[in-house]
Amino acid sequence: MKRCLVYLDAAEIRDSVDLLEAARRIHGEEAYETVGAALHRDIDPAMGAFDRVIQVTRPDIKLYDPAAVTGVMLELQQANGFDSILVPATPFGRMLAPRLAMGLGTGLVADVTAIRKEGDALEIIRPAFSGRLLAGIRFIGDGPIMMSIRQGVFQYGGSRDKKTLLDRYVPAHVRDGKIRRLAVKEKEQIYDIRKSDVLVSGGGGVKKNFHQLERLAEKLGGHVSASRKIVDSGIAPRSIQVGQSGKTVSPRLYMALGIYGAVQHVEGLKRVEHIIAVNVNKNAPICSLADIVVEGDAGTFVEKLADKIEAQGGHQNEH
Amino acid sequence: MNLICLVKFVPDVDNFTYDYENNVLIRDTSRLQLNPDDACAVAFALKIKAAEPDTFVEVVTMAPDKVAPHMEDLLRIGVDRGSLISDTLFAGSDTWVTASVLSRYLSDRDYDVILTGTHAIDGDTSHIPAQVGACLGLNQLSGIISIDPERFDENAAVCDVETESEVSTYEMGLPAILSVTRESRYRLPYPSRKDLERDVSERLRVISNRDLGFAPDQVGLAGSRTKVIKTYTKEFDTKDRIVVRADDAGVDFVYDFLKQKGFV
Numbered sequence: 001m002k003r004c005l006v007y008l009d010a011a012e013i014r015d016s017v018d019l020l021e022a023a024r025r026i027h028g029e030e031a032y033e034t035v036g037a038a039l040h041r042d043i044d045p046a047m048g049a050f051d052r053v054i055q056v057t058r059p060d061i062k063l064y065d066p067a068a069v070t071g072v073m074l075e076l077q078q079a080n081g082f083d084s085i086l087v088p089a090t091p092f093g094r095m096l097a098p099r100l101a102m103g104l105g106t107g108l109v110a111d112v113t114a115i116r117k118e119g120d121a122l123e124i125i126r127p128a129f130s131g132r133l134l135a136g137i138r139f140i141g142d143g144p145i146m147m148s149i150r151q152g153v154f155q156y157g158g159s160r161d162k163k164t165l166l167d168r169y170v171p172a173h174v175r176d177g178k179i180r181r182l183a184v185k186e187k188e189q190i191y192d193i194r195k196s197d198v199l200v201s202g203g204g205g206v207k208k209n210f211h212q213l214e215r216l217a218e219k220l221g222g223h224v225s226a227s228r229k230i231v232d233s234g235i236a237p238r239s240i241q242v243g244q245s246g247k248t249v250s251p252r253l254y255m256a257l258g259i260y261g262a263v264q265h266v267e268g269l270k271r272v273e274h275i276i277a278v279n280v281n282k283n284a285p286i287c288s289l290a291d292i293v294v295e296g297d298a299g300t301f302v303e304k305l306a307d308k309i310e311a312q313g314g315h316q317n318e319h
Numbered sequence: 320m321n322l323i324c325l326v327k328f329v330p331d332v333d334n335f336t337y338d339y340e341n342n343v344l345i346r347d348t349s350r351l352q353l354n355p356d357d358a359c360a361v362a363f364a365l366k367i368k369a370a371e372p373d374t375f376v377e378v379v380t381m382a383p384d385k386v387a388p389h390m391e392d393l394l395r396i397g398v399d400r401g402s403l404i405s406d407t408l409f410a411g412s413d414t415w416v417t418a419s420v421l422s423r424y425l426s427d428r429d430y431d432v433i434l435t436g437t438h439a440i441d442g443d444t445s446h447i448p449a450q451v452g453a454c455l456g457l458n459q460l461s462g463i464i465s466i467d468p469e470r471f472d473e474n475a476a477v478c479d480v481e482t483e484s485e486v487s488t489y490e491m492g493l494p495a496i497l498s499v500t501r502e503s504r505y506r507l508p509y510p511s512r513k514d515l516e517r518d519v520s521e522r523l524r525v526i527s528n529r530d531l532g533f534a535p536d537q538v539g540l541a542g543s544r545t546k547v548i549k550t551y552t553k554e555f556d557t558k559d560r561i562v563v564r565a566d567d568a569g570v571d572f573v574y575d576f577l578k579q580k581g582f583v
Contacts, residue, residue, distance in 0.1 A: 011484075064487070066449065067458040091482045095461050098414065098446040102453035107415055107544025110444035123548065129330075129441055136549040177458040178492025182477065185486045198582060220582055238502075239483060245443075253582055274580060276573060282562055292576060296565020304570045309583050312574070 002032040005082040006050070007073065007097075009090045010040035010063055012151065017049050019086045021154035025115040026084055026122065026145060037076055039063055043166075049156065052165040058174055064092065067177030070099040075171050077104060077144070084145040097148040109137050109147045113267065131244025131264025152194060152248035153270060191223050193240050198222025199251045201242055202298075203265075204229040205258015205279060209299040210236065213257065216302050219309040225249065227259050243268035257298035261286025278302075320371070320431045320473060322364040324378045324398075325421065325451065325496075326357035328386045329441040351389060355501045356436025362505035363466060364434055365397045370468065375399050377428070381409065381421055387523060394519035395510040406528040411540035414442075418450030420538060423531050425455060430494060431473050437461045437498045448498040459496035460489060464503045 004023040008016040016036070023034055036043070036050040039061055046053050054076065061068050073096065077085065087097040089111045101108035114125035116136075124137045124147060139145055193199060200217040202210045204227065213224045226236040228243055242249050244264040250271040257278045259265060266289065269275075277290035278298040287293040294301055331350045353361070361378060368374040378393050380386065381404040390401040404424055412420065425433070435448040445461060452459030462480045470477035470490075476497060477490050491497065499505065528538070536542060563569035577583045 064489070065458070066452070066460070070453070091462055091480075094445050095449050095459060098418075098444075098449035099453040099459070101446075102415065102418060102450040105415075105544075107413060108444075108446060109545060110414075110446060128443065128550070133550050135547045136551070138546050138548045139544065140546055141544050178475075178495070179458055179460070180490045181487055182490055183488040185488075187481075187483075187485055189484065220577070245438075253577075253580070276576070278565065287560065287562075290560050292573060293560050293562045294565050294569050294573060295562055296569070298565075301565040301570065304565075304567070305573060308570050308574050309577075312583070 002027050002030065002083045003035060003080065004032055004084045004086065005035050005037055005076065005080070007085070007087045007093065008036045008038040008040075008043065008046055008053075009088050009093055010038075010042070011092065012088055012090050013042065013045045015090070015151045016088045017045050018154050018156045019088060019149055020049060020156040020158060022086055022112070022115060022147075022149050023084065024158070025117065025154075028117055032083075035080070035082065037073065039069060039072065047164045047166075048160045048162050049158070050164050051162060052167060054167045054169050056169050056171060058171055061171075061174055062177075062179065062181070064181055065177040065179050066092070066095040066099055067175050067179075069096055070103060071173070071175040072171045073100050074103045075173075076169070082144055084143075087146075087148045089148040089150050093148055097146065101146050104144065104146070106144055106146050107139050107141060109139075112147045112149045113153050127244050127264065127267055131267045132262060134263070150248065152250070155271075187239075190237075190239065193223055193225045193242065193249050194247055196223040196225075196249070196251050198253045198255075199225045199242070199249060200255045200257065200302075201225040201227065201259060202230055202236075202257050203227035203259030205260075205298045206230075206302070207233065207235065207258075209302070212299065212302050212306075216255075216306045216309075219306050220253070220255075222251070222253070227265050256286045256290070257302060259286050260284045261289065320367070321375045321429055322367065322377070323425065323428060323430045323433045324357070324361045324364050324376065325433055325435040325447070326361060326378055326380050327354045327436075327439050327441075327447075328352065328380065328382055328389055329354045329439055351386060353389065353393075353507075354436055354439045354441075356438055356499060358436075358507050359499045359501060359503045359505040360434040360436050360497075361393060361398065362507045363499060363503070365508060366505065367468060367471065368397060377402060377430075379421065379424065380404065381412075381417060383410075384525065387525075390523050391519050392510070394522050395514045395517060396508050399522065401523040402526055403523060404526045404531075406531075406538075408528050408533070408535055408539050411543065412538055413543035413545045414444055414446035414450060415544045416538050416542045418447055418454055419542075420531065420533065421447070422451050422454035423533070424526060425451065432476065432493050433457070433496045435496060435498045437463070437500045445498075448496050452496045455496075457495050458491065459498065460491055461498040461500075463497055463499040466497060466499070 116123040278294040282295040377400040
């Protein structure tokens with residue numbers, strides 16, 4: 001039976017559990033065992049979803065030390081010989097996965113967004129050139145199959161009430177990576193666009209009146225998001241960027257204002273129910289995804305639509 | 320201190336051309352640029368050198384020979400040595416092979432720290448810094464937005480790393496690999512007029528596989544653990560769209576749609 005190991009990132013445990021969907025695409029219909037590796041305490045979201053969870057218990061492991069965590073994961077792989085190892089592409093996961101792959105002498109595909117299987121042949125899809133192209137990649141060699149997986153792309157819809165076996169594991173040796181965390185400053189969280197039902201999103205076409213989007217977003221009970229162009233010009237923070245170098249979002253309504261819709265942007269739209277695109281160019285790529293295309297200046301349109309909602313006494317939805 | 324910067328030259332991702340018939344990328348060599356995150360790494364090294372003139376800065380890249388003029392540009396703004404690892408045998412190397420090649424070169428070098436960028440805008444795998452770290456037995460930290468020049472010496476570096484939710488300050492024992500991001504805002508200086516014409520070629524060294532001694536099947540496509548089997552532009556499911564104009568009628572139409580779907 002094939003066995004798949006998923007690294008459970010303490011910071012993004014739910015996203016880590018979603019990697020079970022990637023495991024299903026890799027191993028398909030054949031029987032396989034899923035094993036989660038946790039180096040932290042809170043493993044509740046994994047219980048019931050995995051066949052087995054290995055909880056590593058050594059209080060001296062610093063979860064932010066890539067050298068130490070890689071050492072533990074290497075030890076787990078050497079002891080268990082998993083067929084595949086999946087790591088969420090979180091900031092830590094993206095330091096861990098390449099280190100681990102190098103240690104195992106195996107190939108690694110980064111930031112995977114799709115997995116295709118034909119017979120036994122596995123094709124791993126990932127964006128390249130800042131998301132402007134997609135590359136189909138094949139593994140060569142004896143494995144294990146290793147990938148880091150883009151957050152928010154796969155969604156686990158399987159069972160949550162398995163009888164998960166819990167193994168506690170004490171590693172024989174922990175490497176000290178000579179790193180110390182001196183301070184942590186929480187950033188002021190404005191909102192998480194991944195959780196928004198309605199996103200009013202601005203691109204190059206509303207560069208001059210980006211701040212006006214806020215009013216419309218408020219009227220629709222949603223939030224403002226932005227394209228890479230807006231973020232790179234310093235108008236909006238990176239935390240609200242949609243796309244390959246930003247976040248993958250799944251709102252019910254996505255209003256794309258002055259957004260061209262390059263592949264790198266559209267890569268960030270998954271399971272969006274409705275798209276309304278406002279653009280001077282009705283043939284911009286984003287328009288082919290839209291329910292409604294509004295041809296014209298997005299800045300003017302935003303203002304008019306917000307006025308209309310206000311005039312109609314449009315209620316302000318709860319966030 | 321000896322600082323080594325590991326850099327990559329990348330095509331301008333906003334202006335590349337794609338050959339749809341043959342499914343290949345047309346790499347216009349004149350449009351190559353230093354990867355933005357990597358430029359910040361070099362800029363930080365030069366900032367340290369400006370304050371401590373006995374600092375030695377070496378820039379290392381693995382690339383085709385044609386990047387030599389770009390490497391010379393870096394030598395003109397204060398980099399002491401440029402090392403261009405170049406061999407046709409290396410063409411098509413995946414990140415596993417690339418990290419192995421870079422590490423074999425670096426294993427003979429004397430350094431206190433290796434500075435790199437976090438992401439490259441073309442491949443965007445962020446593998447190389449971590450993989451070189453694994454090869455050389457060095458720890459590595461990505462996403463650095465600042466390194467405190469006051470707390471940067473042969474023993475340790477103190478740096479800030481920014482993620483989505485927090486900014487953490489770490490002290491990293493050296494030698495290690497520190498990977499900065501564009502958000503660091505370290506900027507390369509401009510060359511002076513007299514430096515623009517200076518011949519710097521003697522400080523640029525080209526290292527080939529004769530120096531590194533890999534077997535041909537260990538590098539390039541042959542040695543790679545992953546292989547790109549195809550590249551394609553994305554095809555999306557298109558919807559039956561309705562096109563309206565951004566006038567009052569268009570606004571009314573959108574409003575009615577939003578109302579019907581329960582958004583207003």
